[in-house]
Amino acid sequence: MGARTAAPAPAGGVLLYAExxxxxxxxxxxxxxxxxxxxxxxxxxxxxxxxxxxxxxxPLALLGGVYGVLVGRGVVAPGAIGxxxxxxxxxxxxxxxxxxxxxxxxxxxxxxxxxxxxSFLLFQAMLSLGFAIGFLWLHERLAPRWFHRIRSRNPxxxxxxxxxxxxxxxxxxx
Amino acid sequence: xxxxxxxxxxxxxxxxxxxTDPEAARxxxxxxxxxPPAQEQASGAPGSEAPAGGPAEAPAERFWRAGRLEPxxxxxxxxxxxxxxxxxxxxxxxALGVGMGESYMWPRLVLVFGPEIRWLFLIGVTLQAVVMLxxxxxxxxxxxxIFFGAARVFKPLMWFFFITAIAVYIWPGHLSAGASxxxxxxxxxxxxxxxxxxxxxxxxxxxxxxxxxxxxNVLSICIGLLxxxxxxxxxxxxxxxxxxxxxxxxxxxxYMPEEALSPAWFPIIVGSIAFAGPSGxxxxxxxxHLRDKGAGMGAHIPQVRGLRHAGEQESMPSRGFMxxxxxxxxxxxxxxxxxxxxxxxxxxxxxxxxxVTISFTVLAQASARLDPGVTEVIRDGERDAALDAMAGxxxxxxxxxxxxxxxxxIALIGLNATLGLFDSFSxxxxxxxxxxxxxxxxxxxxxLYAFFLWGLILFGIGVLLFGPADGPAAILDVLAFLxxxxxxxxxxxxxxxxxxxxxxxxxxxxxxxxxxGFAALFYLGALFYSxxxxxxxxx
Numbered sequence: 001m002g003a004r005t006a007a008p009a010p011a012g013g014v015l016l017y018a019e020x021x022x023x024x025x026x027x028x029x030x031x032x033x034x035x036x037x038x039x040x041x042x043x044x045x046x047x048x049x050x051x052x053x054x055x056x057x058x059p060l061a062l063l064g065g066v067y068g069v070l071v072g073r074g075v076v077a078p079g080a081i082g083x084x085x086x087x088x089x090x091x092x093x094x095x096x097x098x099x100x101x102x103x104x105x106x107x108x109x110x111x112x113x114x115x116x117x118x119s120f121l122l123f124q125a126m127l128s129l130g131f132a133i134g135f136l137w138l139h140e141r142l143a144p145r146w147f148h149r150i151r152s153r154n155p156x157x158x159x160x161x162x163x164x165x166x167x168x169x170x171x172x173x174x
Numbered sequence: 175x176x177x178x179x180x181x182x183x184x185x186x187x188x189x190x191x192x193x194t195d196p197e198a199a200r201x202x203x204x205x206x207x208x209x210p211p212a213q214e215q216a217s218g219a220p221g222s223e224a225p226a227g228g229p230a231e232a233p234a235e236r237f238w239r240a241g242r243l244e245p246x247x248x249x250x251x252x253x254x255x256x257x258x259x260x261x262x263x264x265x266x267x268x269a270l271g272v273g274m275g276e277s278y279m280w281p282r283l284v285l286v287f288g289p290e291i292r293w294l295f296l297i298g299v300t301l302q303a304v305v306m307l308x309x310x311x312x313x314x315x316x317x318x319x320i321f322f323g324a325a326r327v328f329k330p331l332m333w334f335f336f337i338t339a340i341a342v343y344i345w346p347g348h349l350s351a352g353a354s355x356x357x358x359x360x361x362x363x364x365x366x367x368x369x370x371x372x373x374x375x376x377x378x379x380x381x382x383x384x385x386x387x388x389x390x391n392v393l394s395i396c397i398g399l400l401x402x403x404x405x406x407x408x409x410x411x412x413x414x415x416x417x418x419x420x421x422x423x424x425x426x427x428x429y430m431p432e433e434a435l436s437p438a439w440f441p442i443i444v445g446s447i448a449f450a451g452p453s454g455x456x457x458x459x460x461x462x463h464l465r466d467k468g469a470g471m472g473a474h475i476p477q478v479r480g481l482r483h484a485g486e487q488e489s490m491p492s493r494g495f496m497x498x499x500x501x502x503x504x505x506x507x508x509x510x511x512x513x514x515x516x517x518x519x520x521x522x523x524x525x526x527x528x529x530v531t532i533s534f535t536v537l538a539q540a541s542a543r544l545d546p547g548v549t550e551v552i553r554d555g556e557r558d559a560a561l562d563a564m565a566g567x568x569x570x571x572x573x574x575x576x577x578x579x580x581x582x583x584i585a586l587i588g589l590n591a592t593l594g595l596f597d598s599f600s601x602x603x604x605x606x607x608x609x610x611x612x613x614x615x616x617x618x619x620x621x622l623y624a625f626f627l628w629g630l631i632l633f634g635i636g637v638l639l640f641g642p643a644d645g646p647a648a649i650l651d652v653l654a655f656l657x658x659x660x661x662x663x664x665x666x667x668x669x670x671x672x673x674x675x676x677x678x679x680x681x682x683x684x685x686x687x688x689x690x691g692f693a694a695l696f697y698l699g700a701l702f703y704s705x706x707x708x709x710x711x712x713x
Contacts, residue, residue, distance in 0.1 A: 031402040056406070081521065096409055115413055123414035126421075127405050130529035133522075134401030141394045 020156045021068025023143040027135055028064025032057030032095070047106070055102035059095035064135070066091070068143070072156045078163055079140050085132045092128035093121045238496035240675035241326030246316060251497035252473045254510030263463035264518040266598065267306060267452050269393045269590040272400070272530050278584075279446040280531055281538030285549050286439075287431050289423025289539075294443065295531065296424045298450030301693045303524045305457050308668050308682060308690055310515040313461035314470025315508075315680055318494035320461045320664070321606050323671035329610070331667055335660070336606045339455055342656045343599045346372070346634035352588010355581045358562070365638050371589070375596050376631045380624060382480035386466035389597050396590050401526060404533035404583060412536035416543075420535045437708040444658065444700040451527050454657035458664055459598035462605060470511045471495045478601060481624035490608060490619050499679040508680060534583075600626040655701070662698035665690050 033053045067087055070076040076083040097120070100113055113120050144164040151158040237245035283291050312323050325332035349371060353364035382388040408417075434443055452460070465472035474495045497504045542549045604622035607614045614622065669690055672682050682690075 027398075027402070030399075031406055034399075034403045034406055092409070119414040123412065123417055124409055126414075126417055127409045127412075127533070130405035130533060131402055131409075133526060133529065134398050134403075134405060137394060137401065138398035141391065141398065 016154050016156045017069045017072045018065070019150060019154055020072040020147065020160060021065040023146050024068030024071070024139055025061045025065035027138045027142070028060035028062070029057050031131070031135065032060035051103050051106040055099035055106070056095065059098045063091040063095055067135075067139075072160065078143075078160060079136070081133065081136060084136045085129055088128045088132035088135065089125050092131050093124035096124045097121070236498070238677060240316075243326050244493040246494050246496040248498050249471065249474055249495040251471060251504050251507045251511070252468070253507055254514045263390070263460060263467045263469070264522045265390055265393045265397055266463045266594050267456065267460050267523055268397050268526050269594040272397075272527055272587060272590070279442075279449055281535045283443065283446055284420070284423070284535050285538055285542050287434055289419040289535070290426035290429040291434070292420065292423040292535070293425060293427050293429060294447055295450050298447040299524055299527050301689065301696065302451035302457070303519045304686065304689045305665065305668065305693060306460060306519045306523060307516060308672060308686060309457050309461050310464055310469070310519070311680070311682060312668075312671055312676065313464040313472060314511050314515065315676055316494035316496060317465055317471035317473070317475045319465065319602070319605050320458045320667065320671065321602060322494065322609060323675060324667045325610060326675050327667070327670045332606060332610065334663070335455065335458065336603065338656065338660050339599060339602060342454055342660065343595060344630060344633050346638055349588060349592045349634065352585045352592065355584035355588060358581045359578055359585065368638050369635050371592060372596075372631045372634050375593060376628055379597065379627055380481045383483050384477045385480055385597060385623070386463065386477055389593060390467075393590060393593060396586060397526070400583065400586050400590070401530060404530055404537075408533040408536045411540045413540070416536045416539040417532070420532050420539070440708060441704045444704050447700070448658040448661060448697065451523070454660050455602070455664065456598065459602050462598070462601045469515070470508075471497060478604070478623050479620040481620055484618055484620040484624070492609070492615075496677070499677040505679065596627060596630060599630055600624075658697055658701045662694050662701065665694035665697065669694070
């Protein structure tokens, strides 16, 4: 059950990969808009709520989708923590930096960061491990169902679905 | 003493492998479970001349005799799944373990004593990871719960846990804490949320076809959101300095300020160590979840069904099973299962518990930086006021959303703990009742499970509506003493069960035994030292 080798793109490639990458994108969106949903609950203005949602949700959704594509291409082994942690140690700080810049621009703040860039990136990179595990936990729970559902029309999903076919658990009945 | 063929006629489960690989096909030849011949049952009775240290040979069927209860038939050990897939019963321990200790008690200690105090948290969680591995050893080798193992050694031990579970866990304190946080966000009275939540849990578990599968799915989503959410929020409000001091503080081994040993703080620190990760009997229930997941020999035991599907409940065998430890191929598979559970224990349980508590500590440090008054409120120790203060600090800093998020996390933790505890308690009590209460086998396990589940719910509603009205914190604090005592007791039981009832090749090594022995001394010693030296229980 190791890493699959990188596969050549099947016919109709990009859309197929995009469809298989939807769970990752959805998890990124939910994670990014976590603050925005509660901002609405807290009665904040639509402007700030929208800025938080867009600033954090869009980059994390995009990067979650990229992770899904990498899994579909066989670059990243499905369910493996190491590659996911490596991916997010770069992607999570990048998403946070984009969010800080977007919110500062939207609210008209002069300073983008509260601390030096290096400290900021280091801090985000360290927290990215927690994000990576949470992301992967959700992805492993949601993605196999999605792959199974679309496997008849999507060969990328079909290959991934086959990968998940023998889950942990009981032996075949004798 | 029925020992039906639990495999035949069992409906296919979503969990079951459908692989066509040759290894799996070989596994398909797992012999069916049969009722042991009468003479074999008799030979397992007390006083039999069973050879120690290896499976007993019999013409038709082989058995492993452990203690004074019915011997375990030898069956094939299923092949272990790959460890990279992060799905498994660890989710229950994380759901139960990441609670008030991680979100409130340890952040509070960090604000009072500094991040260096976190080395004690490291010790507490690491001990719990070792306990988890040893609990799994018995459950995966036999398919029996640790309660059954305790009964094999000395039946009153099992009854002690049966009674302790009722004494400690019928109180709905764990639920009221999360509901109070939800009240801060929505304004809905916490009693209403708690009662509605309990009824909802009861109905959902009653309608579920297989309770384990439903609960693993729900808890996995909740835990995933909690981990992702706390990481995102900590990333937004914390700083590198907060995180660096939190992490380096974990390795300040031996740091113990004088005030920490005072009558005011020592019991709190002992309680916080007990609350680091799963506390009380939660580790014992983990053995039941491993079994329902089909881990190791648990694959030969049917899963517990919801009451609505009680008619489909397969008969539960009257004891577990053992694999042939003299077969090198079987021992190879056993090593695979140990790798699987070690991955669960060390990376997922230990790692996620650490990450969540680090995130919450960063949040607490950020709130104290934003509003220094928070430290004083937290030092005073009133939990609700402290949580208010931490949330208020975020709000005052121009991010009212973060105060709301903080309360939502607390509510989510409460929901996870409630789901996990209601299931675990009912599962454990039903298991002990089915096997050891005379006449209980006339009911199926799913009916006994429903009986304890609804008993817990109705009692909880009664307490919330008519019980003492001095708030949820009071209920939680009273439980701490019993929780700590149960932890020391189960460490002793674990040593006895794993060293006396398992075949020699799969018994724990000297290091594991030493660590579990240390854990027993640690929990019981600190508990009684606190009691006799200061005259106070842990809190």
